[in-house]
Structure formats: C-alpha cells, structure tokens
Amino acid sequence: MNLDAKIEFPVIEFRSSDLERGTNGWHQLCKKVREACETFGCFEVVYGTISTEVREEMFRLMRELVEVPLERKQKNTSPLPYHGWIGPCAQVSLLYEGFGIGDVSNFDSVKDFAQLMWPDGHPRFCDTMHTMGTQLEVLHKLIWLMLIDSYGLGDDSLKMNYTMSVRMMKYMAPPPGEYETGLFAHTDKPVSTIICEDQIPGLEIEVNDGQWMKLTNLSPSSFVFMVGDPLKAWSNGRLKSTNHKVMMSGDKDRFSIAAFIMPNEGTIIKTPKELIDEEHPQLFKDFDFMKFFFFAFSNPARRIDSGQLLYDFAALSPPVSNAHMDK
Ligand SMILES: O=C(O)CCC(=O)C(=O)O
Ligand SMILES: [Fe+2]
16 A cells, blocks of 8 residues: 555755754754654765766675675674675575675675685775765764764763674666565664665555555655664653665666664673653663574564564563663
8 A cells, every 4th residue: 555645755856055963954864864764764865976987886886796696695694683695595585696795894704705705806896885884873973973962862862882784786677567575564673774776666665554555755865764673662752763674666677775883892881761651661671682682583473564674673661761770
C-alpha cells in the first residue's frame, strides 16, 4: 500500500554557512534534524561537501568491483555478521550482492580489502573509498552533534569509541514488469547509517503500520540518514528506528553504499539521565552494543525484524521513572 502524498518526507539542506555550531542556522538545522528523526527516523540530507565527482568515481569503481571473479569476492569475510561479501541468496534476496569493509577511515583497512579483490591493490579504489568514507564519518558526527544540541545535552552524552563500516551494494533489476524485494524489511542494528544511492531509487520506509513510502527523487547531492536501534535506545525511544527495505522494479541495476557506525567491543549503550523523567520513564536497560549486534544476527529467523529485537533484548518492563533513582 502506498501512502497518500500528504505525508512529506523531510529533506534538510546542510548549507556550509549553517554548519557553524551555535549560529542561528545551526540551531534551525538541529530542530529540523530532531523533528525528522523523531517523526520518521530518517531524512534526506542535501550535503554538497561530499563532491559529486567523488560519488561518481566511487560508483564507477563499484561497477568494476562486482566484476571481480567469485573466488576473490569470497575472500571478503569478517568475524562480524553482515560485514563480509554476501552474494545473491534466498535469506537476503536473489537480486542482492554486498561487500563490506570495516573501519574505512583507516587507510590500511581499505587497502587490505582492495588487495583481496585486485592483484595490484587498486590504489585509485583505495583513495576514493578512503576519501568518501572519511567524509561520511564527518557527516555522521555532524548529525550526532545536532541531535545532542537539539536536546540541550553535553558533548559527552553521545560519546563512544567506534569505527565506521561501509557496505557496497548492487541490486539487480528484476525480471521485466516485476516488483521484487532487493533487501528484506529491517531496522538498522548499528547506531546510525548513512545511505548513498546512485540515482536509481528503491529504498522504502514504513511510515505507519504496513504503509510504505518510496524514497524517490533524491538529489544527486543527497544522502539518507537513518537512526539505528541503539540510537533509539540511547534517546529513550524519542528517536525512531525506521523499518525499511529495498524494492526493485524497472530494468536498471541499483548501486548503493551504506556507512554504519559500529561501536567498539565493550561499548555500553546508555540513555543520558537528562532524557529520563516521570513523563519519559526509562524504556531500555543499559546494554552492550556487540552483544545486541550478535543477538540480532545469531538466528537466521531473526533477520526479518521490524524493531522488535531491541525490545526483546533490552526493554525494561515496566519502564522505570528516574524520579526516585539516584543515578
Ligand atoms: O541499499 C540501500 O539503500 C539500503 C541498505 C540498507 O538498508 C542496509 O544495508 O541496512
Ligand atoms: Fe538498513
């Protein structure tokens, strides 16, 4: 079912003149970002700082990447679920192929990946991926800062050690005339995600129970920021982690890149006390991010998750008001 056109998906332009913290423009952006993340759990961010040249080059290189021989692709493995190569399969989708690189801000990590894929280690791929990865991490940090400023919290309230992983994805065009799943519906398990697509739409979000909205007409300088389950838990349920999926139609393959914030081993997701009061009792207990991540992927039956896993893993029931707690 498609939603009637009245619900407007938030498009927020990050003009460089508004990105100075404390300015009027900054505060307006903070407000818009918070509203979007509370209402939709995601928004389109128009962000020209990441140049279209870098994006185009990245997608050109991804078209090269999907052509490498299968035995090399299969070397892209990871101890973390969903972090290595996944080829077309029934559990994800027959149209899907994805490659993962951990810690892309670290040049050596990108180089290790490229050396598995290409005998010459493809220096151009390494430079482009590292440049784009570093810039996507800056964008993540900017949005986090806007969120904490929008709640009037201190800089330390969303501080953690993390690395940023990237997935490069190809979704094949479905058979002519068909409308098929490219990626099953899910909420994201990393803290937050930024998605970059190469002009072919396909991403859909669930805006009301069972009502799906197609994200079309993203501008060539746009990205989609998405709140993940841990960020929802941190915010005491104020921010939404949206159920989303990829649906393919038409005759063109779709390429996309997703950049995920992955807290380091041992990181505890904890709601700041300022976000807990009598009106907003604490919904989630403090939890270890990695334990949640492994829990979410440990059982294939759990793959299809529309946000319930976070409650299964970390819900406090009944919710706890901190009015009488001394922490
Ligand atoms: O390819 C996309 O647009 C979305 C990918 C996604 O949702 C994911 O990898 O978690
Ligand atoms: Fe996702």
